[in-house]
Amino acid sequence: MSDAALLRTMLLCRAVEARLAARPDCGFQLFSAGEEAVAAGLCAVLGPGDQLLCSGRSIAPALARGLDPAAVVAELLGRTGGPCRGRAGRGHLAQPSAGFFGAHAVVAGNLSIAAGVALAFQAAARPGIVAVLFGDGAAGAGALHETLNIAALWQLPLLFVCSNNGWSISTPAAAHLAPARVADLARPFGIPAATVDGTDAPAVRDAAAALAAGIRAGGGPAFLEAVSVRLGPHSTSARESRTRADLAALAARDPIARLSAALGEALAAPLRAAADAAADAAFRTAEASPPATADELDDAA
Amino acid sequence: MPPEAPATRRFFREAIARALREEMRRDPSLLLLGQDIGAFGGPYRDFEGLLAEFGPARVRDTPVAEAAMVGLGVGAAAAGARTLVAITYMDFLMPALDPLVNYAAKLRFKTAGQLAAPVVVKTTAGAKGQGVAHSQCLEAWLMNVPGLAVVAPSSPGDAYGLLKTALRAPGPVVFVDHKRLFPMAGPVPDAEAAIPFGLAAIRRAGRDVTLATHGWMTHPTLAAAASLAEAGISAEVVELRSLAPLDIETLAASAARTGALVAVEEGQLPCGVGAEIAFRVRECVPALAVARVGARPVPVSSNPVLEAASLPDAPRIAAAARRLLRPSAGETA
CATH class of the missing domain: 3.40.50.920 (Rossmann fold)
Incomplete structure (x- = not known):
């Protein structure tokens, strides 16, 4: 995927999230602003036979994976036009037929699930790999240790990707993680690991491509740490715990501004206009979809 | 089991192994995950002979990592396999409740039927001299979770029939046996038979x-x-x-x-x-x-x-x- 295509993806993510954030019916969301390069770079190396699982910070991963933006927005707004008929929202958004096995809003909860998907691939001799995207907040959980161990023992086709934005809600990584680099957690298991600047989309893509190639060649699991930034608060209901000066420093590391500058305004401006138009169209289509009603529950009972 | 059905007296563990063997033969996607279920044959010998017949890719010894074991079983089931995860003591289901309750039991609903998790968690409840953290009966906790089926046999015949149904169920099932049942013997039907859930x-x-x-x-x-x-x-x-x-x-x-x-x-x-x-x-x-x-x-x-x-x-x-x-x-x- 070209650098321009990466920028196009990131701009769409930002445009959709910005429109959602401005709505009174926004709901409880975790935005990816500042982490779009991780989603775009990772998804650039995933093909139709692969599956992506992620945390509850799922909007950019789903859009980067190529899900129909209108369907994603419908899901976020609780409309039946969403792939989960508005039942799942951001926290559990899924469309496995599109290679997006889905979000799971329990921190570290999707790690062993993703290993299970990879086990099913391996058991059925199915080509393709599984990627699981999680935050640094998940890196202190026992689930990561258990899953790294089994993935390494069984040589599962699994790419661990940690978007290390440095914050677990209000707790800085220095206060919740002993290792300086999350990727160091994978190395004792013999798992190839790399740390990359997660605000540099082409660098994420290239690092992910190298690790994914190893997995596809039968080398077993790999681990990518992408050091990213979280430009806003943890969620739409969480207070911002960082100072204005801190936030200004983070804004200077905005991955979209970075790639736009690298590609030049002449290329970036029309991509930005196209992303805005695509996001507007997605919301228009989504709003035409009927809201979920209590009838959805009859199906579950 | 109707009394007229021809049956042979079997140990409880044999009834379980037979149900597993038959379903492994019927469904090539069925994988078994558990601690010491391979060459050791399971803590109660209820997995005996399965490694020899089906090999280590389908009968997998795991680390002591109940949360990941159930997570892997659930994830693999959601992705097209069928899985049985053996949790040696029901007490150790506790670390595995997250993938079972927060993921498997919700999966069909939350994905509007795009995904389901046909996973069986087989576990052994009850007291037999092993103390405060190896003796509990936690069935009621599980009955509280919409989306989970819970079955608990008392005889080899029912263990066989209920496990067959569990291994064909569309969603997650917790199959609860008991330490004191393993030494027991009883009639198991000679013909292949499944016992439907929801029948006392x-x-x-x-x-x-x-x-x-x-x-x-x-x-x-x-x-x-x-x-x-x-x-x-x-x-x-x-x-x-x-x-x-x-x-x-x-x-x-x-x-x-x-x-x-x-x-x-x-x-x-x-x-x-x-x-x-x-x-x-x-x-x-x-x-x-x-x-x-x-x-x-x-x-x-x-x-x-x-x-x-x-x-x-x-x-x-x-x-x-x-x-x-x-x-x-x-x-x-």
Whole structure:
């Protein structure tokens, strides 16, 4: 995927999230602003036979994976036009037929699930790999240790990707993680690991491509740490715990501004206009979809 | 099992191994995950012979990592395999409740049917001298979760038939056996047969009181019914077999005939199996006299004296029935 295509993806993510954030019916969301390069770079190396699982910070991963933006927005707004008929929202958004096995809003909860998907691939001799995207907040959980161990023992086709934005809600990584680099957690298991600047989309893509190639060649699991930034608060209901000066420093590391500058305004401006138009169209289509009603529950009972 | 069906006497562990073997042969996507289930044959020898027939790719020994074991089983099931995860002691289901409850039980609903998790978690409940963290019966916790099926056999024949159904179910099933069942033998049908979920079984017919129970407690409850008979009290024993879904119809029909219900379980009484069935049966049979028998509200010690003192047994079950039937005693639930 070209650098321009990466920028196009990131701009769409930002445009959709910005429109959602401005709505009174926004709901409880975790935005990816500042982490779009991780989603775009990772998804650039995933093909139709692969599956992506992620945390509850799922909007950019789903859009980067190529899900129909209108369907994603419908899901976020609780409309039946969403792939989960508005039942799942951001926290559990899924469309496995599109290679997006889905979000799971329990921190570290999707790690062993993703290993299970990879086990099913391996058991059925199915080509393709599984990627699981999680935050640094998940890196202190026992689930990561258990899953790294089994993935390494069984040589599962699994790419661990940690978007290390440095914050677990209000707790800085220095206060919740002993290792300086999350990727160091994978190395004792013999798992190839790399740390990359997660605000540099082409660098994420290239690092992910190298690790994914190893997995596809039968080398077993790999681990990518992408050091990213979280430009806003943890969620739409969480207070911002960082100072204005801190936030200004983070804004200077905005991955979209970075790639736009690298590609030049002449290329970036029309991509930005196209992303805005695509996001507007997605919301228009989504709003035409009927809201979920209590009838959805009859199906579950 | 109809009495006329040809059957052969088998150990409980043999019945489980046979159900696994047949389903492994029928469904090439079925994978087994568990600690010591490979060459060792399972802690209770209930996986014996499976590694030799199906190989290490389908019969997988795992690390001691219950949360990841169930997570992998659930994820693989959601992605097109079918899996059985063996959790040696039900107490160790606790670290694995996250993937089971937060993921598997929700999956079909939250994805609007795009995904489901046909996973069986097979686990062993109950007390047999192993102490406070290896003896618990946690079935009631699981009954509280929409989206989970929970079954608990008391005999080799039912273990075989219920496990067959579990391994064909569309969603997650917790199959609960019990340490004291493994040394037992009993008839298992010679022909392949599955027992549907949601069907209780009347193990002994009676007129005066209904004793409702499940799992290992079926055996002390049958012994209690025999001793009550000597005292002139005719007790009907209904074995639930399936806890979710529950067969309230069979229970209510029995209770309507006898007018009295004693719910017996090895687990704790608060919010327990007995509390649930007593309430639900009373909704159908309003004038019913009900009582519950369960563990005392203390941990289950490995000390045999303390273990026995904390758990229901046949004399306590019979005493509860006698108290319930004595008009002056009233309701004790």
